[in-house]
Amino acid sequence: MRREKAIDRIENTKSWDFLVIGGGATGLGVAVDAAARGYSVLLVEQDDFAKGTSSRSTKLVHGGVRYLKQGNISLVLEALRERGLLCENAPHLVHHLSFIVPIYSWWEGPFYGIGMKIYDRLAGKLGLNPSEVLSREETLRRIPTLEPSGLQRGVEYYDGQFDDSRLAVNLAQTIFDLGGTAVNYMPVNALIKEEDLVVGATVRDLESGKEHTVRAKVVVNATGVFTDSVRKMDEPDARSVVTASQGSHVVLPKSFLPGKSAIMVPHTPDGRVLFAVPWHDYVVVGTTDVPVDNIQREPTPMDEEIGFILTNAAKYLSKPPTRKDVLSVFAGLRPLVKVGDAKSTAALSRDHTILISNSGLLTIAGGKWTTYRKMAEDAVDQAQTMAGLDERPCKTVHLQIHGWTKQAIDKPSLGVYGADAAAIEELISAEPALEEKIHPELPYIKAEVVWAVRQEMARNVEDVLSRRTRGLLLGARASVEAAPVVADLIARELGRDEAWKDKAVADYKAVAQGYMLQD
Numbered sequence: 001m002r003r004e005k006a007i008d009r010i011e012n013t014k015s016w017d018f019l020v021i022g023g024g025a026t027g028l029g030v031a032v033d034a035a036a037r038g039y040s041v042l043l044v045e046q047d048d049f050a051k052g053t054s055s056r057s058t059k060l061v062h063g064g065v066r067y068l069k070q071g072n073i074s075l076v077l078e079a080l081r082e083r084g085l086l087c088e089n090a091p092h093l094v095h096h097l098s099f100i101v102p103i104y105s106w107w108e109g110p111f112y113g114i115g116m117k118i119y120d121r122l123a124g125k126l127g128l129n130p131s132e133v134l135s136r137e138e139t140l141r142r143i144p145t146l147e148p149s150g151l152q153r154g155v156e157y158y159d160g161q162f163d164d165s166r167l168a169v170n171l172a173q174t175i176f177d178l179g180g181t182a183v184n185y186m187p188v189n190a191l192i193k194e195e196d197l198v199v200g201a202t203v204r205d206l207e208s209g210k211e212h213t214v215r216a217k218v219v220v221n222a223t224g225v226f227t228d229s230v231r232k233m234d235e236p237d238a239r240s241v242v243t244a245s246q247g248s249h250v251v252l253p254k255s256f257l258p259g260k261s262a263i264m265v266p267h268t269p270d271g272r273v274l275f276a277v278p279w280h281d282y283v284v285v286g287t288t289d290v291p292v293d294n295i296q297r298e299p300t301p302m303d304e305e306i307g308f309i310l311t312n313a314a315k316y317l318s319k320p321p322t323r324k325d326v327l328s329v330f331a332g333l334r335p336l337v338k339v340g341d342a343k344s345t346a347a348l349s350r351d352h353t354i355l356i357s358n359s360g361l362l363t364i365a366g367g368k369w370t371t372y373r374k375m376a377e378d379a380v381d382q383a384q385t386m387a388g389l390d391e392r393p394c395k396t397v398h399l400q401i402h403g404w405t406k407q408a409i410d411k412p413s414l415g416v417y418g419a420d421a422a423a424i425e426e427l428i429s430a431e432p433a434l435e436e437k438i439h440p441e442l443p444y445i446k447a448e449v450v451w452a453v454r455q456e457m458a459r460n461v462e463d464v465l466s467r468r469t470r471g472l473l474l475g476a477r478a479s480v481e482a483a484p485v486v487a488d489l490i491a492r493e494l495g496r497d498e499a500w501k502d503k504a505v506a507d508y509k510a511v512a513q514g515y516m517l518q519d
């Protein structure tokens with residue numbers, strides 16, 4: 001997946017079947033679906049793939065136990081089916097994880113015992129291991145750092161866990177594998193309309209500064225919390241349909257949760273859900289839910305959010321985490337759709353929404369990572385009908401995502417690359433120095449940087465440290481120390497000079513500040 005190739009195709013393609021705006025879970029899913037049906041597809045992302053909400057999730061592929069409690073069975077059914085499919089289609093990135101609900105009070109027990117059995121049953125043949133009630137002793141054996149005082153028992157259930165931005169990168173690669181094109185750093189600045197219909201967009205290559213005109217039969221707006229800005233390019237008076245709610249996480253050393261199980265707290269004292277999840281040998285704790293008006297590309301966790309997470313985590317962990325223990329913090333913005341617009345042509349599920357404007361702009365928003373494939377299927381089905389394309393069936397139910405393999409990887413640290421791990425090992429064979437780590441505290445080697453630039457369209461230090469590897473989330477300070485090494489390797493690959501390197505490191509430091517807790 002090379003950026004030059006994408007630009008070349010943009011310059012030499014007169015018209016596409018699909019132009020997808022937005023390179024998060026939703027847009028990538030739509031582009032994969034359309035390409036799999038044999039349509040010509042271009043996806044443009046204004047920043048890097050998954051720079052938005054899609055790299056900032058809790059990293060769960062889940063049915064949503066809490067929706068079950070709200071009685072939203074159809075939503076849970078759909079998500080559980082998608083959970084099962086994603087485990088099959090991207091086994092190198094998604095794995096089963098045990099979650100334990102610690103029961104400290106008698107009235108919480110019955111629902112989470114019986115409710116989990118319903119959850120197991122709803123998953124049908126795509127189900128993971130069955131849930132079970134654990135004794136107090138067994139609960140503490142699985143999670144030795146759980147607060148023992150007042151603990152009565154635990155309820156264990158299984159869900160999926162994944163690496164969100166790695167999946168996004170692999171989906172972008174899948175688009176190429178299917179003959180489609182995806183490109184980062186290419187914002188849509190305006191839509192092109194002819195006879196009141198949207199027929200394409202003008203996009204700007206942020207690297208060369210060049211503008212391109214892209215024509216397409218279908219234009220899909222999959223821009224998450226930026227949905228309304230693109231809708232307003234179509235109709236300046238368009239009603240706002242998306243609001244944003246911020247969710248933050250803190251990352252702690254593994255010692256806070258040394259076992260293999262995650263903790264799920266269904267209601268904190270103020271009624272929220274809290275997860276503490278082992279991830280890449282660290283622990284991710286979150287999340288929050290704070291409505292925000294000001295939509296930023298780089299949202300930062302608020303002090304109150306960090307306070308909420310640490311205070312509540314302290315109630316369930318025998319050693320309370322403090323601000324000093326925090327290795328990184330990150331925030332994401334949930335795109336929440338206000339439904340009920342008279343102009344909307346379809347609201348296909350309570351979870352995600354598809355809107356088609358009078359000029360034919362198809363907007364898809366809402367949902368969650370877990371259901372991205374189903375969202376895409378619904379969007380492409382609607383698009384085919386709207387644009388009068390021949391009706392082709394969806395092909396993604398069993399489509400293997402780039403990197404797919406069920407084989408164990410020789411070097412476990414390269415496991416997330418799946419089938420591509422062998423090619424990274426070849427890079428090391430050709431240049432053994434690439435086996436050196438980029439930083440003693442981070443689990444990444446130089447060959448991964450080279451791979452990210454050559455094959456995964458990484459263009460700068462942040463792309464590598466935040467989304468191709470997860471250094472920024474696993475240790476913000478360590479990642480800043482690794483930035484010069486990463487910049488050197490990128491510069492070597494892309495032929496950049498010293499001035500570029502200095503600026504790349506400075507730009508990265510500025511972003512990483514927002515992931516560190518200031519004392």
Ligand SMILES: Cc1cc2nc3c(=O)[nH]c(=O)nc-3n(C[C@H](O)[C@H](O)[C@H](O)COP(=O)(O)OP(=O)(O)OC[C@H]3O[C@@H](n4cnc5c(N)ncnc54)[C@H](O)[C@@H]3O)c2cc1C
Nearest residue numbers: 022024025026046052053054058060188224247368369370
């Ligand atoms: C805190 C939190 C935790 C979550 N945890 C989970 C979880 O554990 N499991 C789960 O299944 N889901 C989870 N979700 C939900 C999931 O992350 C989101 O539903 C999903 O990532 C949304 O993807 P998206 O593509 O719609 O939006 P985004 O990822 O934000 O993508 C939209 C993209 O559009 C681009 N864009 C905007 N304007 C333009 C333009 N003019 N031109 C080109 N590109 C443009 C943006 O740069 C952005 O990259 C969580 C969400 C949050 C906030």
